[in-house]
Amino acid sequence: MTAQAPVVEMLSITKRFLNVAANKGISFRLYPGEICALLGENGAGKTTLMNILFGYYSCDEGDIFIKGDKVDLTCPKDAICRGVGMIHQHFALVPSQSVLENVIIGADTGKRIFLDLKSAKEKLRQIQKRFRLQLDPDAKIWTLSVGEQQKVEILKALYRDVDILIMDEPTAVLSPGETEDLFKTLESLVQEGRSVVFISHKLHEVMSISDRIIVLRAGEVVAEKKTKETTLRELANLMVGRELLEKLDKKTMQPGEPVLQIENLHALNDKRLPALRALGLVVRRNEVLGLAGVSGNGQRELAEILFGIREASKGTVRVKGDLLRLGSPVSAIRLGMGRIPEDRIETGLLMDLTVEENLILENHVSPEFQHRGLLNFEKIQRFCEELIRAYDIKTAGPHAEAKSLSGGNLQKVMLARELAGKPAVLIASQPTRGLDVGATEYVHQRILEERERGAAVLLISEDLDEIFALSDRIAVLFEGEVMGETPVEEASREQIGLWMSGVRKE
Amino acid sequence: MRLRIVKREPLPGWARIVIPIAAVLATLILSAIPILVAGGELWKSYFYLFYGALGTRFNLLETFVKASPLLLTGLAVAFAFRAKFWNIGAEGQLLAGALTATALGISLKGVPPFMVLPMVIVAGFLAGGLWAFIPAILKTKLKVDDVVSSLLLNYVMIHIMGALLFGPLQQKGSSWPRSSEIIAAAKYPILMPRSRFHLGVLIALFAVLVIWFINNKTTFGYQNKAVGINLRAARFGGIHTNSVILWTALISGGLAGLAGVGELCALQYRLIMDISPGYGYSGIVIAMLGNLHPVGVLFSSLFFSIIIVGAQTMSRMTGVPVYIAEVIQGMALMIMLIFLLFTEYRVKAVRK
Numbered sequence: 100m101t102a103q104a105p106v107v108e109m110l111s112i113t114k115r116f117l118n119v120a121a122n123k124g125i126s127f128r129l130y131p132g133e134i135c136a137l138l139g140e141n142g143a144g145k146t147t148l149m150n151i152l153f154g155y156y157s158c159d160e161g162d163i164f165i166k167g168d169k170v171d172l173t174c175p176k177d178a179i180c181r182g183v184g185m186i187h188q189h190f191a192l193v194p195s196q197s198v199l200e201n202v203i204i205g206a207d208t209g210k211r212i213f214l215d216l217k218s219a220k221e222k223l224r225q226i227q228k229r230f231r232l233q234l235d236p237d238a239k240i241w242t243l244s245v246g247e248q249q250k251v252e253i254l255k256a257l258y259r260d261v262d263i264l265i266m267d268e269p270t271a272v273l274s275p276g277e278t279e280d281l282f283k284t285l286e287s288l289v290q291e292g293r294s295v296v297f298i299s300h301k302l303h304e305v306m307s308i309s310d311r312i313i314v315l316r317a318g319e320v321v322a323e324k325k326t327k328e329t330t331l332r333e334l335a336n337l338m339v340g341r342e343l344l345e346k347l348d349k350k351t352m353q354p355g356e357p358v359l360q361i362e363n364l365h366a367l368n369d370k371r372l373p374a375l376r377a378l379g380l381v382v383r384r385n386e387v388l389g390l391a392g393v394s395g396n397g398q399r400e401l402a403e404i405l406f407g408i409r410e411a412s413k414g415t416v417r418v419k420g421d422l423l424r425l426g427s428p429v430s431a432i433r434l435g436m437g438r439i440p441e442d443r444i445e446t447g448l449l450m451d452l453t454v455e456e457n458l459i460l461e462n463h464v465s466p467e468f469q470h471r472g473l474l475n476f477e478k479i480q481r482f483c484e485e486l487i488r489a490y491d492i493k494t495a496g497p498h499a500e501a502k503s504l505s506g507g508n509l510q511k512v513m514l515a516r517e518l519a520g521k522p523a524v525l526i527a528s529q530p531t532r533g534l535d536v537g538a539t540e541y542v543h544q545r546i547l548e549e550r551e552r553g554a555a556v557l558l559i560s561e562d563l564d565e566i567f568a569l570s571d572r573i574a575v576l577f578e579g580e581v582m583g584e585t586p587v588e589e590a591s592r593e594q595i596g597l598w599m600s601g602v603r604k605e
Numbered sequence: 606m607r608l609r610i611v612k613r614e615p616l617p618g619w620a621r622i623v624i625p626i627a628a629v630l631a632t633l634i635l636s637a638i639p640i641l642v643a644g645g646e647l648w649k650s651y652f653y654l655f656y657g658a659l660g661t662r663f664n665l666l667e668t669f670v671k672a673s674p675l676l677l678t679g680l681a682v683a684f685a686f687r688a689k690f691w692n693i694g695a696e697g698q699l700l701a702g703a704l705t706a707t708a709l710g711i712s713l714k715g716v717p718p719f720m721v722l723p724m725v726i727v728a729g730f731l732a733g734g735l736w737a738f739i740p741a742i743l744k745t746k747l748k749v750d751d752v753v754s755s756l757l758l759n760y761v762m763i764h765i766m767g768a769l770l771f772g773p774l775q776q777k778g779s780s781w782p783r784s785s786e787i788i789a790a791a792k793y794p795i796l797m798p799r800s801r802f803h804l805g806v807l808i809a810l811f812a813v814l815v816i817w818f819i820n821n822k823t824t825f826g827y828q829n830k831a832v833g834i835n836l837r838a839a840r841f842g843g844i845h846t847n848s849v850i851l852w853t854a855l856i857s858g859g860l861a862g863l864a865g866v867g868e869l870c871a872l873q874y875r876l877i878m879d880i881s882p883g884y885g886y887s888g889i890v891i892a893m894l895g896n897l898h899p900v901g902v903l904f905s906s907l908f909f910s911i912i913i914v915g916a917q918t919m920s921r922m923t924g925v926p927v928y929i930a931e932v933i934q935g936m937a938l939m940i941m942l943i944f945l946l947f948t949e950y951r952v953k954a955v956r957k
Contacts, residue, residue, distance in 0.1 A: 429845070440841065446838055451834045456827065460842035461842050473822055
C-alpha cells in the first residue's frame with residue numbers, strides 16, 4: 100500500500116494561534132485506500148492539522164500537496180474542489196430542511212437559476228445504494244437521530260465526489276451499534292480507493308478501524324505505527340507521554356440510606372415531545388449510580404431537571420426526603436446538590452468573568468462573602484485562592500478571566516465551585532467530555548472521593564468505560580425510560596449495549 | 606493578495622483606555638473632511654470648536670450643563686446594556702421624568718418648599734423607572750423582544766405627552782402645546798453665579814459614582830454583570846435573573862427620568878414638546894462610546910457636549926453649519942465601533 104504515491108502530503112506544517120503553536124513542523128502523508136487515524140489528546144493539534152488540509156485555516160509554514168499538486172488552500176471550497184471533505188464534530192445541517200436539500204446546499208448545481216431536484220435526488224439515490232446509506236431523502240433533519248444526521252454529512256461529502264474524507268471524532272455521539280454501521284461505511288469507502296482520516300482519542304476505535312496510526316502530542320508527531328504492529332498500551336503511553344494509572348483506586352463501600360429519589364418523572368424536550376417517561380431512580384449515600392445511554396435519550400432533560408433549570412410535567416425529585424422545587428436552581432443549591440453540567444461553557448461557567456467570580460457564583464450572597472449587599476473581596480479572594488490550590492487549578496490567579504483557562508482547568512473550577520459546599524448529592528453529566536486523559540483521571544478521582552465522603556453520585560455518561568470504572572450500579576436510559584439496572588459486578592457490556600439499543604431483558 | 610479579518614490575541618489592559626482616546630482623535634482628524642466640504646477654514650474651525658466649548662468660564666460651565674442629560678441617559682443605557690437588557694427607550698423614560706416633574710412642579714403649591722424638590726426628583730426617577738419596567742416585564746414574563754418594545758414605548762410616551770400638553774397640562778390661555786411654569790420651589794438651584802451650572806450637573810456626576818459603586822462593590826452589580834454575560838449560567842448558579850433584569854430596568858429608566866427632571870427643572874421650567882432633542886438616543890451612542898463603563902460614559906458625554914456647544918461658536922465664527930456637530934457625533938460612534946472591532950480582530954493579508 101505504501102508503495103503507492105501519497106494522495107495527500109503535508110510537509111513541516113506549523114500553525115500558531117496567538118503565541119501558542121498548535122502544530123509544530125508536522126509532516127503527514129495519506130495513501131489511497133487507507134484509513135489513517137490521527138490519535139491524540141484534546142489540544143494535541145489533530146483537528147487543527149486537518150482544518151488546514153480542509154482550507155479552514157491557513158498554515159504559517161509548510162507545504163501541502165494534494166494528488167501531487169502543490170496547493171494553496173484559502174477556503175474549504177478550494178479543498179472540496181480538490182476532493183477533500185471534512186465532517187466536523189458539530190454538524191453543519193439545516194434542521195428544518197430535508198436530507199436532499201441539505202445534501203445539495205452549496206453543491207455545484209450547474210450554475211442555473213432553478214434547482215434540478217429530480218436529477219439531484221437520482222444522484223443521491225445512487226450514492227445511497229452504492230454505500231448502503233439508507234435514509235429517506237425527504238426526511239427533515241430535525242426528525243433524524245444523531246447517527247442519521249452523520250450519515251447526511253457523509254452523503255454531503257460523497258455527493259461532492261470527495262475522495263479524501265476527514266472525520267473529526269465521529270463516534271463521540273454514536274451508540275455502539277451506530278458506530279459499527281459507520282465503520283462499515285468507512286470500509287466500503289476505502290475499498291473503492293478513497294482515503295479516510297479518522298481523528299480520535301479513543302484507543303479501542305482507532306485499533307479496530309484504522310490501517311495506520313499517527314500519534315500527535317502537543318502539536319508534534321510522536322509516533323507513526325501500523326495498526327497491526329502496535330498495542331493499546333503502547334498507544335496510550337505514546338499519547339499521554341507518561342505511564343497511565345493502571346486502574347482507579349476504588350475502595351469498597353457499603354451504600355447507605357437513599358439520598359436522591361426520583362419518582363415517576365415525566366418531561367418534554369425542547370420540541371415538546373416526550374423526553375422522560377415515568378422515570379424512577381434512587382441513589383444512596385456512598386454510591387455512584389452510572390446512567391448509561393446513547394445521547395438524546397433523555398439524559399439532557401433529566402440532568403436539567405435535577406439542576407433546577409427545566410420543569411417536569413409530572414413527578415417528584417427528593418433529596419434526603421425534601422422535595423426539589425422543579426425549575427428552581429436556587430432550590431437545587433439549597434438542598435445540597437453539586438451539579439456538573441455537560442456544557443460547562445454555556446451552562447456552568449461565565450467565560451467573561453474571572454475565575455474568582457465564577458467560584459463564588461453560588462454563594463456570593465451568603466453572609467460569609469457579603470454584608471448588606473456589599474461584597475467582601477478580601478474573604479472572597481482568600482476563599483478562592485484556597486480552592487485554586489486545593490483543586491490545582493492552573494491559572495494566572497483568581498483575577499484571570501475564565502476564558503484564559505484550558506478545558507481541564509475549567510472543569511476543575513466547576514468541580515471546585517460545586518464541591519466546596521460538600522454536597523449531599525452530586526449530579527455529574529458527561530463530566531469528562533472533551534477533557535484530555537490527565538484531566539479525565541483527575542475528575543474520576545474527585546468523583547470517587549465524593550463517593551467516599553458520603554455523597555450520592557449520579558453519573559450520567561455516554562462513555563461506557565467511564566460508567567464501568569466509577570459506578571456501583573449501572574442503569575440504562577432509552578427513550579426516556581430506564582431499560583434496566585444492575586450492580587456493576589453483574590453487568591456485561593453486551594447486556595448494557597442491548598439495553599442501550601432498546602432491547603429489554605427476556 | 607486578499608484581506609481577511611481574523612481574531613487577534615487579547616490586548617493588554619491599557620488598550621481599553623488608549624483605544625477610546627485614539628478613536629476620539631481619529632474622529633477629530635476625520636472631521637476635517639466635512640468641515641472643509643462645508644467651506645470652513647480648517648484651523649480656525651477647530652480653534653472655535655474648542656474655544657466655544659472650553660475657552661471661557663461661561664462656555665466651560667455650559668459644556669457641563671449640556672453634558673448632564675447626556676451623562677444620565679448614557680449611564681442609563683450603559684447600566685441596562687451591561688445586563689444585556691437592551692433599553693433603547695431612554696428617550697421615553699426621560700420624557701416620563703420630565704412629564705412627572707411638570708405635573709408635580711405645577712401642583713405642589715401647598716407643600717413645604719424644602720420638600721418639593723426631593724419629591725419631584727424621586728417621582729421623576731420612579732416615573733422613568735416604571736416606564737422602563739414595562740419592556741422589562743414583557744421581556745421576562747412573555748419573552749417579548751426588549752429592543753422593539755422599549756423603542757416603541759418612546760413614541761407612546763411622546764404621544765401621551767402631546768395629549769397632555771394639548772389637554773389638562775396646557776397653559777391656560779395659550780394655544781401652544783406648553784405647560785404653565787413650575788413653582789419656584791421645584792426649580793433646581795443654580796450653583797455658580799453668572800451661569801446655568803445647576804444642581805442637575807452634580808446629580809449626574811454623583812450618578813457616575815453610584816453606578817461605579819454598584820458595578821464594582823455590590824452583589825447586585827455582580828449579578829447584573831453575570832446576567833449580561835451568560836443568562837443561562839447565571840440562572841444555573843442561583844441568581845434570580847428575572848428580578849435582576851427588573852431592578853436593572855428600574856435603575857436604568859430612573860437615570861433617564863432624572864435627565865428629564867433636570868432639563869425641566871433647571872432649564873425650561875415648563876414642559877414643551879421639544880424638551881429633549883433626542884438625548885435618549887444620544888445616550889445609546891454615548892454608552893457605546895464609553896464602552897459601557899461609568900467613567901467612560903462620563904468622558905464620552907463630555908466629548909459630545911464639547912462638540913455640541915463648540916459647534917455653535919464655530920458656526921457663528923466660520924459659517925460652518927451647526928449640523929456639523931451631528932456629523933461629528935455620528936462619525937465618533939462609527940470610528941469607535943471600528944476601533945472596538947479591532948480590539949478583537951485584525952486584518953491579515955492572505956496570498957491568493
